[in-house]
Amino acid sequence: MGHGRKRLGRPWVIGVLVAALAGVGLGLYWFQPWKLWQDETVQEALPSAVAPAAPPAGASSPSPSPAPRLRTLAGGELISHEHATSGKVKLVRLADGSHVVRLEDLDTSNGPDLRVWLTDAPVKEGQAGWHVFDDGAYVSLGKLKGNKGSQNYTVPADVDLSRYTSVTIWCDRFDVSFGAAELTRT
Template sequence: MARVRMVLGRPLVIGALTAVVVGVGLGLYWFQPWKLWQDETVQEALPSAVAPTAPAAGAPSASPSPASQPRTLAGGALISHEHATSGSVKLVRLPDGSHVVRLEDLDTSNGPDLRVWLTDAPVKEGRAGWHVFNDGAYVSLGKLKGNKGSQNYAVPADVDPSRYTSVSIWCDRFDVSFGAAELART
């Protein structure tokens, strides 16, 4: 009788251990907890002014005009949501008419599937602001390049940046904002 119980118990133990191993593996894949201790610093310069063309022989050289310099249209300070986040955000029009969202001195936690979103949602402090950015219009500008530093994100040519009022560091996997900034027009 004891032998029968032992034989029947072994498959249950093996099945339970297999389920635990699979569960831990899926949990590690989904949450990626090691990213909380891994920092990735990115230091990009703001795209520069249009390079002046060489003057014709004998012609005086001209200094770049203000129109050939990037112009900040809006900006704001990042506030913390799900994770402590600091730094600033700028919406910049480049001399060629294109736009970039620039994150400066960003400092946030790393995480799975972080994105930079240009949104029309208001920035709210505390837990009330964690989940508002996917409620209205938003444009994903791409994966967060690094959780620290200064970096640029191109705004697609078919997007009117004046329709958007905030930027969020958005965790697409868990539908939560790590931090966000209201874009105040300058």
């Protein structure tokens, strides 16, 4: 009779082990803890003005006009939220009239599903500011290219920039800000 009990116990133990392993696997996929020790540095130059096209051969060249310039419209300093974050944020109008959000000297933790968002939320210090950025209007400018360095994020042409007052490094998986900056108009 004791022999039958051991057989009934084995499937139960195996089932618990399989469930535990599946839970660990899902937890590793969801949290991706190894990213906390992996840095991704991206160093992009600010896009420069496009040079005017040369006149066709034999045509007289028009008088030189000053090249269109880049203009910083707003900027701010990143503050820490869920993770220690530092660096500068700039909203820049390029020579062709398009806009980019530029992160300069960014230093934050790596994490799963990090995005750069342009938002209308106020930047608040401490835990009060961790979850406010998805409460109002926001535009995702794409995945964070790297957790360190200087990077550019194109703002879609149809975005009304007057509606947005801040930028956040947003963890879309856990709905939390790693860090954010208030945009002060220049």
